[in-house]
Amino acid sequence: MARMNMVQALNSAxxxxxxxxxxxxILGEDIGFFGGVFRVTxxxxxxxxxxxxxxxxxxxxxxxAAAIGMGVNGLKPVAEIQFADYIYPGFDxxxxxxxxxxxxxxxxxxxxxTIRTPCGGGIRGGQTHSQSPEAIFTHVCGIKVxxxxxxxxxxxxxxxxxxxxxxxxxxxxKRIYNGPFDGDPNKPAVPxxxxxxxxxxxxxxIVPIGRAGIVREGNDVTVLAYGTMVHVAEAAVRSLxxxxxxxxxxxxxxxxxxxxxTSVSKTGRCVVVHxxxxxxxxxxxxxxxxxxxxxxxxEAPVLRVTGWDTPYPHAFEWEYFPGQARIAAALRQVxxxx
Amino acid sequence: xxxxxxxxxxxxxxxxxxxPDFSYVQISPAGAVNRPDVTASVxxxxxxxxxxxxxxxxxxxxxxxxxxxxxxxxxxxGLRHMLLTRxxxxxxxRIQRQGRISFYMKSTGEEAVGVAGGMALEPGDMLxxxxxxxxxxxxxxRNLVELMCQCLSNTHDMCKGRQMxxxxxxxxxxxxxxxxNLATQFPQAVGWAMAAAIKGEDRLAxxxxxxxxxxxxxxxxxxxFAAVYQAPVILxxxxxxxxxxxxxxxxxxxxRTFAQRGPxxxxxxxxxxxxxxxxxxxxxxxxxxxxxxxxxxxxxEQVTYRAGAHSTSDxxxxxxxxxxxxxxxxxxxxxxxxxxxxxxxxxxxxxxxxLEKELEAHVGAxxxxxxxxxxLTSGPFLDPLTMFEDVFKEMPPNLVRQREQMRELREATAAxxxxxxxxxxx
Numbered sequence: 202m203a204r205m206n207m208v209q210a211l212n213s214a215x216x217x218x219x220x221x222x223x224x225x226x227i228l229g230e231d232i233g234f235f236g237g238v239f240r241v242t243x244x245x246x247x248x249x250x251x252x253x254x255x256x257x258x259x260x261x262x263x264x265x266a267a268a269i270g271m272g273v274n275g276l277k278p279v280a281e282i283q284f285a286d287y288i289y290p291g292f293d294x295x296x297x298x299x300x301x302x303x304x305x306x307x308x309x310x311x312x313x314x315t316i317r318t319p320c321g322g323g324i325r326g327g328q329t330h331s332q333s334p335e336a337i338f339t340h341v342c343g344i345k346v347x348x349x350x351x352x353x354x355x356x357x358x359x360x361x362x363x364x365x366x367x368x369x370x371x372x373x374x375k376r377i378y379n380g381p382f383d384g385d386p387n388k389p390a391v392p393x394x395x396x397x398x399x400x401x402x403x404x405x406x407i408v409p410i411g412r413a414g415i416v417r418e419g420n421d422v423t424v425l426a427y428g429t430m431v432h433v434a435e436a437a438v439r440s441l442x443x444x445x446x447x448x449x450x451x452x453x454x455x456x457x458x459x460x461x462x463t464s465v466s467k468t469g470r471c472v473v474v475h476x477x478x479x480x481x482x483x484x485x486x487x488x489x490x491x492x493x494x495x496x497x498x499x500e501a502p503v504l505r506v507t508g509w510d511t512p513y514p515h516a517f518e519w520e521y522f523p524g525q526a527r528i529a530a531a532l533r534q535v536x537x538x539x
Numbered sequence: 540x541x542x543x544x545x546x547x548x549x550x551x552x553x554x555x556x557x558x559p560d561f562s563y564v565q566i567s568p569a570g571a572v573n574r575p576d577v578t579a580s581v582x583x584x585x586x587x588x589x590x591x592x593x594x595x596x597x598x599x600x601x602x603x604x605x606x607x608x609x610x611x612x613x614x615x616x617g618l619r620h621m622l623l624t625r626x627x628x629x630x631x632x633r634i635q636r637q638g639r640i641s642f643y644m645k646s647t648g649e650e651a652v653g654v655a656g657g658m659a660l661e662p663g664d665m666l667x668x669x670x671x672x673x674x675x676x677x678x679x680x681r682n683l684v685e686l687m688c689q690c691l692s693n694t695h696d697m698c699k700g701r702q703m704x705x706x707x708x709x710x711x712x713x714x715x716x717x718x719x720n721l722a723t724q725f726p727q728a729v730g731w732a733m734a735a736a737i738k739g740e741d742r743l744a745x746x747x748x749x750x751x752x753x754x755x756x757x758x759x760x761x762x763x764f765a766a767v768y769q770a771p772v773i774l775x776x777x778x779x780x781x782x783x784x785x786x787x788x789x790x791x792x793x794x795r796t797f798a799q800r801g802p803x804x805x806x807x808x809x810x811x812x813x814x815x816x817x818x819x820x821x822x823x824x825x826x827x828x829x830x831x832x833x834x835x836x837x838x839x840e841q842v843t844y845r846a847g848a849h850s851t852s853d854x855x856x857x858x859x860x861x862x863x864x865x866x867x868x869x870x871x872x873x874x875x876x877x878x879x880x881x882x883x884x885x886x887x888x889x890x891x892x893x894l895e896k897e898l899e900a901h902v903g904a905x906x907x908x909x910x911x912x913x914x915l916t917s918g919p920f921l922d923p924l925t926m927f928e929d930v931f932k933e934m935p936p937n938l939v940r941q942r943e944q945m946r947e948l949r950e951a952t953a954a955x956x957x958x959x960x961x962x963x964x965x
Binding site: 220252253257258260262265266267268269271272274275276290294297298302303304305306307308309311342343345367411436452455458516 | 642648697698699701702706708710712715716718719720723725726727729730731732733734735737738744756757759760761763764928929930931932935936937938
């Protein structure tokens with residue numbers, strides 16, 4: 202066991218997999234010699250060489266297409282897209298190619314590609330370095346979509362993703378790379394070393410894709426959240442002193458319907474929280490699932506707390522960010538409904 | 540007059556009712572173009588992107604340094620593959636017209652591109668075609684019944700009814716699955732070739748796109764990655780003059796040849812007479828040798844002409860002269876190879892007619908067999924429940940649930956046949 206932040210945990214996952222499986226290769230912009238703009242691949246090229254850890258041209262569509270070709274030729278590529286906001290030039294290669302190879306060839310071809318990409322705001326990134334486009338990918342059949350909220354899950358899920366024979370889009374909430382963040386930018390930063398999920402085994406282990414985590418057990422209301430919002434929701438629940446159950450959805454596709462619905466059936470109330478814009482967002486899928494499966498257990502309408510339906514503005518980042526106050530207001534409303 | 544900018548809209552040399560005009564196609568005499576060593580530098584090869592490699596002369600003799608000196612037996616095999624490809628296409632087109640398949644795309648006039656290119660490569664080389672290189676399957680010995688079953692979406696369909704006709708694949712034959720989204724295979728082929736180099740394998744990748752889809756960003760990705768990593772890949776740009784209704788000028792071919800893009804990226808660009816079986820073979824062989832010696836990628840512009848419609852959904856008489864194909868200066872690849880073999884004393888009209896008859900009968904027999912495995916309108920039918928398979932390696936719970944829903948719906952429909960599946964939503 203070691204204390205790791207999320208950057209180190211992700212690095213450790215790739216280190217473990219590069220060491221265990223000669224088919225694993227890593228490619229992306231600035232990820233080789235330099236170690237990545239967020240340092241997630243630091244030291245890996247030095248350790249495994251330029252043929253296993255490749256710097257690439259600045260061409261997200263090319264990176265994903267090349268990763269697909271490598272995957273078809275028996276490698277297990279892990280492609281880094283420097284910011285989730287930059288993934289769109291590669292969108293066709295993800296949606297029409299990566300996600301469909303197995304299907305359209307009736308299983309004869311597939312490409313086990315993992316696409317890692319930092320997402321989310323809270324770092325003064327403005328509208329081109331803050332997006333959370335997970336719902337755009339969960340809407341595509343044929344890919345798995347993951348977003349961890351802590352170092353332990355990050356490493357275990359990334360190893361699962363790399364070992365998976367299907368493509369995985371792996372979102373890394375960059376605001377919590379270095380420590381859990383409760384949504385208050387004025388408080389001093391908290392390091393992962395003070396958090397129980399900052400304890401990370403050095404070697405190989407997995408956190409399975411398709412299973413949600415329970416962050417906090419409770420009886421009065423279920424909060425469904427993932428990524429940075431898990432920590433903001435925890436703080437909001439703490440500040441209200443309520444007995445909430447917080448589910449870290451963790452893998453958006455496939456969704457762990459059982460864990461979600463068991464919790465909501467128990468509490469009878471539910472608030473869904475995500476950082477991405479609300480309209481057509483992943484929260485809508487969660488709300489629909491809860492409504493379809495737990496309707497007769499519900500005591501109150503299910504509410505969503507999300508980013509506003511605007512781009513992520515640079516100057517008004519904290520007005521956009523769905524912070525503790527908005528989550529607390531939704532929780533109060535849901536709890537007060539008779 | 541105040542100077543001002545003017546938007547240039549490229550116009551083809553002739554529209555319906557006008558005289559065809561191919562004066563824009565620069566053609567080198569057969570045998571006139573130098574054949575550099577496969578280790579030559581890109582700078583020294585640059586003239587090849589402007590000229591046109593041609594081997595077969597007007598007198599049907601093979602001339603010049605690019606002559607691959609194939610044995611008559613090999614030439615006869617090439618002729619047979621091209622002829623089979625054409626007869627297969629013709630048959631499938633007629634079948635589509637009869638409404639027995641939904642769609643088809645012929646490669647008429649372009650058979651040498653797939654067949655000669657395919658024959659110049661090794662069986663282990665991985666092919667990433669576009670939708671008009673069915674000749675590659677023929678070269679690699681594919682049973683035509685399998686291609687027909689794909690077009691029929693029947694019980695023997697390799698795609699299990701999931702793809703439109705002609706979107707073939709062949710894992711065992713090293714032919715990649717065809718995408719309807721154009722040009723995506725080009726950078727994938729480069730990635731495949733990069734992996735071959737990483738693994739230290741002696742295999743290369745070859746890909747084909749049309750000149751029209753070379754306007755996609757994927758072309759640029761492929762060229763950049765191929766140049767940066769010197770990947771062992773052959774990138775074929777099939778310039779058949781027409782992308783549905785827009786002529787090659789709309790893809791940027793008005794002022795520069797497509798082959799010239801190669802040197803711009805640091806990759807050799809070779810312009811070849813795509814209707815000259817020997818020239819296509821020789822250029823492909825050159826590029827393959829270069830790639831196998833760590834010389835990296837080659838861009839080959841295959842200059843040819845789409846003699847037929849884009850697809851069975853297209854009517855080219857609405858946008859180009861009806862008889863334009865007759866004026867195409869590079870002729871017909873099958874006729875040219877046939878005349879070459881006759882000039883060598885290795886073929887005759889009688890043998891050609893006999894071969895045509897034999898292959899037509901073969902295609903007819905294949906179709907009979909293919910139809911026996913079902914059509915879209917008559918059984919046996921594929922089980923619709925298979926639509927939930929292969930989305931993932933292992934079926935996730937939501938798909939298991941939906942498959943069960945569909946099964947129940949179908950069972951209910953079977954039990955109450957007066958309610959149609961459409962009404963039930965299934």
